Amino acid sequence: MNTIKYWRVPDLAFMDLKTRRTIGMSGVETIGFNRVINIVNKPATLSVEVINTVRDAMRDAINGIHVLVQVDGEEDLLAIPAVLLAPRGLPGAVRSLYRLLNRHTHYR
Numbered sequence: 450m451n452t453i454k455y456w457r458v459p460d461l462a463f464m465d466l467k468t469r470r471t472i473g474m475s476g477v478e479t480i481g482f483n484r485v486i487n488i489v490n491k492p493a494t495l496s497v498e499v500i501n502t503v504r505d506a507m508r509d510a511i512n513g514i515h516v517l518v519q520v521d522g523e524e525d526l527l528a529i530p531a532v533l534l535a536p537r538g539l540p541g542a543v544r545s546l547y548r549l550l551n552r553h554t555h556y557r
Contacts, residue, residue, distance in 0.1 A: 453481060461510040461531070462517050465524040482517040484509060490522040495530065503530040511536060 452459050458481035479485050486506060490499050506516040520527065 458482060458515045460515060461506055463520060463524045463527050463531070464517065465520045465522070479517055481515060483514045484516045486516065486518045488518060488520055490520050490524065490527065492523045493526070494523075495526050499527065500530045503527055504534055507531065507534045 452462070462482075484506075486502060488499055488502050490496070502518065506518050509516050518524075518527070
């Protein structure tokens with residue numbers, strides 16, 4: 450994961466273990482994550498189980514635990530409950546991201 454290589458271990462990350470939709474990734478780096486959760490998510494669906502897993506992972510991340518959710522199937526839709534369940538008012542995180550982006554780009 451480039452985030453780990455070039456910045457830091459994310460508080461919460463979702464990964465489907467595929468690249469370009471077909472090629473499986475082996476030996477995924479989980480070092481730095483305190484908790485790794487494996488779930489199954491069928492294409493074009495969000496089950497109650499998956500939403501509850503995202504909720505639990507978000508709760509752990511808020512409490513300082515670095516969580517990686519590895520998804521067998523489609524991970525794209527997990528962004529919806531993740532955004533809806535994310536806490537409001539994380540000015541420190543937003544400022545850090547803003548500074549990082551401005552440091553590595555030429556537009557303002």
